[in-house]
Amino acid sequence: MSVIYERVALIGLGLIASSMFWAIKRGGLAGEVTGYARSRETRDTARDIGLCDRVCESALEAVEGADLIVLCVPVGAMGDVAAEIAGALKPGATVTDVGSVKRHVIEMVGPYLPQNVHFVPAHPLAGTEHSGPRSGFAELFDNRWCLLVPVEGTDPDAIERLRELWLSMGANVDEMDADHHDLVLAVTSHAPHLIAYTMVGVADDLRRVTDSEVIKYSAAGFRDFTRIAASDPTMWRDVFLSNKDATLEILGRFTEELFALQRAIRTGDGDHLHAYFTRTRAIRRGIIEAGQDTDAPNFGRGGSRP
Numbered sequence: 001m002s003v004i005y006e007r008v009a010l011i012g013l014g015l016i017a018s019s020m021f022w023a024i025k026r027g028g029l030a031g032e033v034t035g036y037a038r039s040r041e042t043r044d045t046a047r048d049i050g051l052c053d054r055v056c057e058s059a060l061e062a063v064e065g066a067d068l069i070v071l072c073v074p075v076g077a078m079g080d081v082a083a084e085i086a087g088a089l090k091p092g093a094t095v096t097d098v099g100s101v102k103r104h105v106i107e108m109v110g111p112y113l114p115q116n117v118h119f120v121p122a123h124p125l126a127g128t129e130h131s132g133p134r135s136g137f138a139e140l141f142d143n144r145w146c147l148l149v150p151v152e153g154t155d156p157d158a159i160e161r162l163r164e165l166w167l168s169m170g171a172n173v174d175e176m177d178a179d180h181h182d183l184v185l186a187v188t189s190h191a192p193h194l195i196a197y198t199m200v201g202v203a204d205d206l207r208r209v210t211d212s213e214v215i216k217y218s219a220a221g222f223r224d225f226t227r228i229a230a231s232d233p234t235m236w237r238d239v240f241l242s243n244k245d246a247t248l249e250i251l252g253r254f255t256e257e258l259f260a261l262q263r264a265i266r267t268g269d270g271d272h273l274h275a276y277f278t279r280t281r282a283i284r285r286g287i288i289e290a291g292q293d294t295d296a297p298n299f300g301r302g303g304s305r306p
Helices: 015-027 040-049 059-063 075-088 103-112 156-168 178-205 211-216 222-229 233-242 244-267 270-289
Strands: 005-011 030-036 068-071 094-097 122-125 145-148 172-175
Touching: 005 015, 005 059, 015 030, 030 059, 059 075, 068 075, 075 103, 075 233, 094 103, 094 122, 094 156, 103 178, 122 156, 122 178, 145 156, 156 172, 178 222, 178 233, 178 244, 233 244, 244 270
Parallel strands: 005 030, 005 068, 068 094, 145 172
Antiparallel strands: 122 145
Protein backbone atom coordinates (compact mmCIF):
# COMPACT_ATOMS: atom_id res chain seq x y z
CA MET A 1 0.00 0.00 0.00
CA SER A 2 1.06 3.59 -0.51
CA VAL A 3 0.27 7.03 0.82
CA ILE A 4 -3.23 8.15 -0.23
CA TYR A 5 -3.35 11.48 1.65
CA GLU A 6 -0.23 13.33 2.67
CA ARG A 7 -1.89 14.76 5.79
CA VAL A 8 -5.05 13.55 7.54
CA ALA A 9 -6.72 15.48 10.38
CA LEU A 10 -8.96 13.64 12.84
CA ILE A 11 -11.33 15.93 14.76
CA GLY A 12 -12.58 14.00 17.78
CA LEU A 13 -10.48 11.15 19.14
CA GLY A 14 -12.86 8.38 20.17
CA LEU A 15 -13.25 4.77 19.03
CA ILE A 16 -13.64 5.45 15.30
CA ALA A 17 -10.91 8.10 15.03
CA SER A 18 -8.42 6.05 17.02
CA SER A 19 -9.19 2.95 14.95
CA MET A 20 -8.75 4.99 11.76
CA PHE A 21 -5.35 6.16 12.98
CA TRP A 22 -4.14 2.64 13.75
CA ALA A 23 -5.53 1.33 10.43
CA ILE A 24 -3.85 4.18 8.52
CA LYS A 25 -0.56 3.44 10.28
CA ARG A 26 -0.92 -0.29 9.63
CA GLY A 27 -1.19 0.39 5.90
CA GLY A 28 1.13 3.41 5.62
CA LEU A 29 -1.76 5.33 4.06
CA ALA A 30 -0.86 8.90 5.18
CA GLY A 31 2.33 10.90 5.60
CA GLU A 32 1.11 12.51 8.82
CA VAL A 33 -2.03 12.25 10.97
CA THR A 34 -2.95 15.16 13.21
CA GLY A 35 -5.66 15.02 15.83
CA TYR A 36 -7.72 17.22 18.10
CA ALA A 37 -10.26 16.57 20.85
CA ARG A 38 -12.20 19.16 22.82
CA SER A 39 -11.30 17.54 26.16
CA ARG A 40 -7.80 18.18 27.48
CA GLU A 41 -7.93 14.80 29.21
CA THR A 42 -8.59 13.10 25.86
CA ARG A 43 -5.73 14.99 24.21
CA ASP A 44 -3.38 14.00 27.04
CA THR A 45 -4.45 10.37 26.76
CA ALA A 46 -3.90 10.44 23.00
CA ARG A 47 -0.37 11.72 23.50
CA ASP A 48 0.31 9.08 26.17
CA ILE A 49 -0.66 6.18 23.90
CA GLY A 50 0.89 7.58 20.71
CA LEU A 51 -2.47 8.23 19.06
CA CYS A 52 -1.82 10.57 16.09
CA ASP A 53 1.55 11.80 14.93
CA ARG A 54 0.70 15.20 16.35
CA VAL A 55 -2.07 16.05 18.82
CA CYS A 56 -3.02 19.71 18.43
CA GLU A 57 -4.42 22.22 20.90
CA SER A 58 -7.12 23.48 18.52
CA ALA A 59 -9.18 22.20 15.62
CA LEU A 60 -7.79 25.02 13.47
CA GLU A 61 -4.24 23.87 14.11
CA ALA A 62 -5.16 20.27 13.33
CA VAL A 63 -6.76 21.01 9.94
CA GLU A 64 -4.05 23.39 8.72
CA GLY A 65 -2.60 21.97 5.50
CA ALA A 66 -4.62 18.73 5.78
CA ASP A 67 -5.68 16.96 2.60
CA LEU A 68 -8.41 14.99 4.39
CA ILE A 69 -10.37 16.19 7.42
CA VAL A 70 -12.47 13.59 9.23
CA LEU A 71 -15.19 14.83 11.60
CA CYS A 72 -15.39 12.19 14.34
CA VAL A 73 -17.53 14.16 16.79
CA PRO A 74 -21.18 13.47 17.78
CA VAL A 75 -23.65 14.33 15.03
CA GLY A 76 -25.06 17.23 17.04
CA ALA A 77 -21.65 18.93 17.20
CA MET A 78 -20.66 18.65 13.53
CA GLY A 79 -22.18 21.95 12.38
CA ASP A 80 -20.31 23.91 15.05
CA VAL A 81 -17.03 22.18 14.19
CA ALA A 82 -17.52 22.86 10.47
CA ALA A 83 -18.15 26.54 11.19
CA GLU A 84 -15.00 26.69 13.30
CA ILE A 85 -12.63 25.11 10.78
CA ALA A 86 -14.11 26.37 7.49
CA GLY A 87 -11.77 29.34 7.12
CA ALA A 88 -8.64 27.25 7.70
CA LEU A 89 -9.33 24.50 5.15
CA LYS A 90 -6.77 23.96 2.40
CA PRO A 91 -8.15 24.50 -1.14
CA GLY A 92 -8.79 21.11 -2.73
CA ALA A 93 -9.04 19.33 0.63
CA THR A 94 -11.74 16.75 1.30
CA VAL A 95 -13.98 16.93 4.37
CA THR A 96 -15.70 13.73 5.47
CA ASP A 97 -17.33 12.42 8.62
CA VAL A 98 -18.18 9.13 10.34
CA GLY A 99 -21.67 10.00 11.61
CA SER A 100 -24.50 7.48 11.83
CA VAL A 101 -26.97 9.97 10.27
CA LYS A 102 -26.35 11.55 6.89
CA ARG A 103 -29.11 13.97 5.84
CA HIS A 104 -28.74 15.98 9.05
CA VAL A 105 -24.93 16.07 8.72
CA ILE A 106 -25.17 17.30 5.12
CA GLU A 107 -27.58 20.06 6.17
CA MET A 108 -25.47 21.09 9.17
CA VAL A 109 -21.97 20.88 7.65
CA GLY A 110 -22.40 21.61 3.94
CA PRO A 111 -23.36 25.32 4.17
CA TYR A 112 -20.15 26.19 6.05
CA LEU A 113 -17.69 24.61 3.62
CA PRO A 114 -16.02 26.79 0.98
CA GLN A 115 -16.60 26.07 -2.71
CA ASN A 116 -13.00 24.91 -3.22
CA VAL A 117 -13.33 22.06 -0.68
CA HIS A 118 -14.83 18.62 -1.44
CA PHE A 119 -17.47 17.20 0.92
CA VAL A 120 -17.91 13.42 0.97
CA PRO A 121 -20.00 12.29 3.97
CA ALA A 122 -19.32 8.72 5.05
CA HIS A 123 -20.38 6.19 7.65
CA PRO A 124 -18.27 3.18 8.68
CA LEU A 125 -20.65 0.50 9.97
CA ALA A 126 -18.29 -0.72 12.64
CA GLY A 127 -18.02 -0.22 16.35
CA THR A 128 -18.03 -1.73 19.79
CA GLU A 129 -19.75 -0.73 23.02
CA HIS A 130 -16.46 0.81 24.14
CA SER A 131 -15.61 4.46 23.57
CA GLY A 132 -12.71 6.86 24.04
CA PRO A 133 -9.19 7.08 22.59
CA ARG A 134 -7.96 3.84 24.20
CA SER A 135 -10.75 1.78 22.63
CA GLY A 136 -9.52 1.89 19.02
CA PHE A 137 -7.74 -0.89 17.13
CA ALA A 138 -6.54 -1.26 13.53
CA GLU A 139 -8.75 -4.26 12.71
CA LEU A 140 -12.09 -2.57 13.56
CA PHE A 141 -13.00 -1.96 9.90
CA ASP A 142 -11.78 -5.28 8.46
CA ASN A 143 -14.59 -6.79 6.33
CA ARG A 144 -17.08 -4.22 7.66
CA TRP A 145 -18.93 -1.81 5.39
CA CYS A 146 -18.31 1.90 4.93
CA LEU A 147 -21.07 3.80 3.15
CA LEU A 148 -20.12 6.90 1.16
CA VAL A 149 -22.90 9.47 0.72
CA PRO A 150 -21.45 12.13 -1.60
CA VAL A 151 -23.41 15.32 -2.15
CA GLU A 152 -24.55 16.25 -5.64
CA GLY A 153 -21.82 17.65 -7.87
CA THR A 154 -18.89 16.26 -5.86
CA ASP A 155 -15.66 15.71 -7.79
CA PRO A 156 -15.53 11.97 -8.69
CA ASP A 157 -11.77 11.93 -8.00
CA ALA A 158 -12.36 13.07 -4.41
CA ILE A 159 -14.92 10.30 -3.92
CA GLU A 160 -12.60 7.70 -5.44
CA ARG A 161 -9.69 8.77 -3.26
CA LEU A 162 -11.76 8.42 -0.09
CA ARG A 163 -13.06 5.07 -1.31
CA GLU A 164 -9.46 3.93 -1.76
CA LEU A 165 -8.62 4.96 1.82
CA TRP A 166 -11.50 2.96 3.31
CA LEU A 167 -10.71 -0.06 1.14
CA SER A 168 -7.08 0.16 2.24
CA MET A 169 -8.19 0.28 5.89
CA GLY A 170 -9.88 -3.09 5.34
CA ALA A 171 -13.48 -2.02 4.75
CA ASN A 172 -15.93 -2.88 1.99
CA VAL A 173 -17.29 0.31 0.40
CA ASP A 174 -20.65 1.18 -1.11
CA GLU A 175 -22.41 4.43 -2.09
CA MET A 176 -25.89 5.40 -0.99
CA ASP A 177 -28.32 8.32 -1.11
CA ALA A 178 -28.56 10.19 2.21
CA ASP A 179 -32.28 9.60 2.86
CA HIS A 180 -32.05 5.92 1.98
CA HIS A 181 -29.00 5.59 4.24
CA ASP A 182 -30.93 7.07 7.16
CA LEU A 183 -33.84 4.66 6.64
CA VAL A 184 -31.54 1.63 6.35
CA LEU A 185 -29.69 2.62 9.52
CA ALA A 186 -32.97 3.18 11.36
CA VAL A 187 -33.69 -0.52 10.68
CA THR A 188 -30.23 -1.97 11.29
CA SER A 189 -28.94 0.23 14.10
CA HIS A 190 -31.02 3.09 15.45
CA ALA A 191 -34.29 1.31 16.32
CA PRO A 192 -32.46 -1.77 17.72
CA HIS A 193 -30.47 0.51 20.01
CA LEU A 194 -33.63 2.24 21.22
CA ILE A 195 -35.31 -1.12 21.84
CA ALA A 196 -32.24 -2.30 23.78
CA TYR A 197 -32.23 0.85 25.89
CA THR A 198 -35.95 0.35 26.53
CA MET A 199 -35.60 -3.30 27.59
CA VAL A 200 -32.80 -2.44 30.00
CA GLY A 201 -34.97 0.39 31.35
CA VAL A 202 -37.90 -2.01 31.81
CA ALA A 203 -35.71 -4.35 33.84
CA ASP A 204 -34.55 -1.41 35.95
CA ASP A 205 -38.16 -0.33 36.60
CA LEU A 206 -39.62 -3.78 37.29
CA ARG A 207 -39.08 -3.94 41.03
CA ARG A 208 -40.36 -7.53 41.33
CA VAL A 209 -37.15 -8.63 39.56
CA THR A 210 -34.11 -7.70 41.61
CA ASP A 211 -30.91 -6.18 40.24
CA SER A 212 -28.95 -9.24 41.39
CA GLU A 213 -31.28 -11.58 39.46
CA VAL A 214 -30.98 -9.47 36.30
CA ILE A 215 -27.17 -9.59 36.56
CA LYS A 216 -26.87 -13.28 37.52
CA TYR A 217 -29.28 -14.65 34.91
CA SER A 218 -28.58 -12.30 32.01
CA ALA A 219 -27.14 -15.00 29.73
CA ALA A 220 -30.73 -15.79 28.74
CA GLY A 221 -30.63 -12.96 26.19
CA PHE A 222 -30.74 -9.80 28.27
CA ARG A 223 -26.94 -9.63 28.26
CA ASP A 224 -26.79 -8.67 24.57
CA PHE A 225 -29.33 -5.90 25.15
CA THR A 226 -27.04 -4.48 27.85
CA ARG A 227 -24.05 -4.68 25.52
CA ILE A 228 -25.85 -2.46 23.00
CA ALA A 229 -27.27 -0.18 25.70
CA ALA A 230 -23.78 0.46 27.07
CA SER A 231 -23.00 2.63 24.01
CA ASP A 232 -22.08 6.31 24.29
CA PRO A 233 -25.18 8.25 25.49
CA THR A 234 -24.23 11.58 23.87
CA MET A 235 -23.78 9.99 20.47
CA TRP A 236 -27.09 8.14 20.64
CA ARG A 237 -29.04 11.13 21.90
CA ASP A 238 -27.84 13.05 18.84
CA VAL A 239 -28.59 10.15 16.49
CA PHE A 240 -32.24 9.91 17.54
CA LEU A 241 -32.83 13.65 17.46
CA SER A 242 -31.24 14.00 14.02
CA ASN A 243 -32.80 10.91 12.39
CA LYS A 244 -36.23 11.47 13.89
CA ASP A 245 -38.48 10.70 10.90
CA ALA A 246 -36.87 7.43 9.82
CA THR A 247 -36.56 6.15 13.38
CA LEU A 248 -40.21 6.95 14.16
CA GLU A 249 -41.31 5.19 10.95
CA ILE A 250 -39.44 2.01 11.89
CA LEU A 251 -40.63 2.16 15.51
CA GLY A 252 -44.20 2.45 14.21
CA ARG A 253 -43.71 -0.70 12.14
CA PHE A 254 -42.08 -2.40 15.13
CA THR A 255 -45.08 -1.53 17.33
CA GLU A 256 -47.48 -3.05 14.76
CA GLU A 257 -45.44 -6.27 14.64
CA LEU A 258 -45.26 -6.38 18.44
CA PHE A 259 -49.06 -6.03 18.74
CA ALA A 260 -49.48 -8.90 16.26
CA LEU A 261 -47.17 -11.11 18.32
CA GLN A 262 -48.97 -10.12 21.53
CA ARG A 263 -52.25 -11.15 19.93
CA ALA A 264 -50.78 -14.48 18.79
CA ILE A 265 -49.53 -15.23 22.31
CA ARG A 266 -52.82 -14.18 23.89
CA THR A 267 -54.90 -16.35 21.52
CA GLY A 268 -52.50 -19.29 21.55
CA ASP A 269 -51.74 -18.99 17.82
CA GLY A 270 -48.67 -21.22 17.73
CA ASP A 271 -48.68 -21.44 13.92
CA HIS A 272 -48.29 -17.67 13.62
CA LEU A 273 -45.44 -17.60 16.14
CA HIS A 274 -43.61 -20.52 14.51
CA ALA A 275 -43.91 -19.05 11.01
CA TYR A 276 -42.74 -15.64 12.22
CA PHE A 277 -39.71 -17.04 14.07
CA THR A 278 -38.80 -19.23 11.09
CA ARG A 279 -38.84 -16.24 8.75
CA THR A 280 -36.78 -14.04 11.04
CA ARG A 281 -34.26 -16.83 11.72
CA ALA A 282 -33.30 -16.71 8.04
CA ILE A 283 -32.09 -13.11 8.49
CA ARG A 284 -29.59 -14.34 11.10
CA ARG A 285 -28.29 -17.01 8.72
CA GLY A 286 -27.88 -14.38 6.00
CA ILE A 287 -25.80 -12.15 8.30
CA ILE A 288 -23.48 -15.07 9.12
CA GLU A 289 -23.18 -16.11 5.46
CA ALA A 290 -22.25 -12.52 4.55
CA GLY A 291 -19.34 -12.68 7.02
CA GLN A 292 -20.82 -9.97 9.25
CA ASP A 293 -20.94 -12.22 12.32
CA THR A 294 -20.10 -15.76 13.36
CA ASP A 295 -22.13 -18.79 14.40
CA ALA A 296 -19.45 -19.71 16.94
CA PRO A 297 -20.69 -20.25 20.51
CA ASN A 298 -21.31 -17.01 22.40
CA PHE A 299 -21.33 -15.18 19.04
CA GLY A 300 -17.57 -15.75 18.91
CA ARG A 301 -17.07 -13.19 21.65
CA GLY A 302 -15.41 -15.61 24.05
CA GLY A 303 -13.77 -13.79 26.93
CA SER A 304 -11.93 -11.29 24.78
CA ARG A 305 -13.56 -8.17 26.25
CA PRO A 306 -15.83 -7.61 29.23
